[in-house]
Amino acid sequence: MNQRSSRREAIGRVVGAGLGMASLARAQPVRSPAVVTAGSSQVPTWKTELRPLAPNVYAYVQGGGPGQLNQGVSNAGVIVGEDHVLVIDSLGAPIHAKNLIAAIRQAVPNKPIGRMVVTHHHGDHIWGLPFFPKMEIVSHEYCRKAMLDTPIPSPTWEKRDGWAEGGEERRIVPPTTVINDRTTYYYGTTEVQLITMVPSHTFGDIAIHLPEHKILFAGDIGFFYVAPFLNNGHCTKWMETCDRILAMDVQTIVPGHGPIGGKRELAEMSEYLGLFKAEAWKRYNAGLTPGQAAAAIELGKFDRWIGARDRLPMNAVRLYAEFRGTLNPAFDSEGVQRAADEMNAILAKR
């Protein structure tokens, strides 16, 4: 175990250094050392579990892998204090949230759930909130605003196997506390640092760092073996955030999507972003539309990542906005639809 983590740490340092230099010249694909490529393109299958990471610290991972329904299936975290439990993210469907609550009740039967940290505003992290007890909910200031702006598809859930019994309430439960920089809680002897890292995946991301355990709950700053999506993100700044995390004293990273990993997995995800940016940049300069770019871009080993094809149009649209200097926090749904239609039309002719 020690050998494995020290190897992982070493890989992280090497890759982190490479990415740091590459961030100055993003027009070139990030070519990371061979260690990243070796074996790492095999997309694993992982199971749903509440996994202990350290005394009083757990990751709740929802299962996934190739051929499984991964869309909207996210991860959470659990930290146990002297008198209550802190939860990181509420998941995105009634049954998912209830399963998480049941797992917490089983592992920690005698302490109430007393605080929630929301890593960002996306539905797969916040629709579970109504199923938790009333409590303090902490988020980035932008995250709260974006949650309140989120349209509610319908006031109740329709029945869906494994997701909803049908009839459960669907509403936004707004955060009660917002932060713009960082704040620290102490859960017994566990120091829990909430660190804003914006913009990255959104303009309201919070990562949770437990320094003495070298654990980082990254929210959707981390996508492991699942293609990261940029709908509300800023690709270049997100890569800079990855460099920042790779320079931190962290060994275990719990991503928002995918299995638990470390710096190697985060560096590889950043490599995806760098490669995508370089490939989109070439097409942007050649005068192609985002849809044409999405149809043409090949991602090599990353084509096997979960959702890789589906996320090409949205990521191309977002990068084009960054190149043009028109990027803002909101999601360009019309632009993405146009690009997806165009990409699909081109692919259908092949």
Ligand SMILES: [Zn+2]
């Ligand atoms: Zn997200």
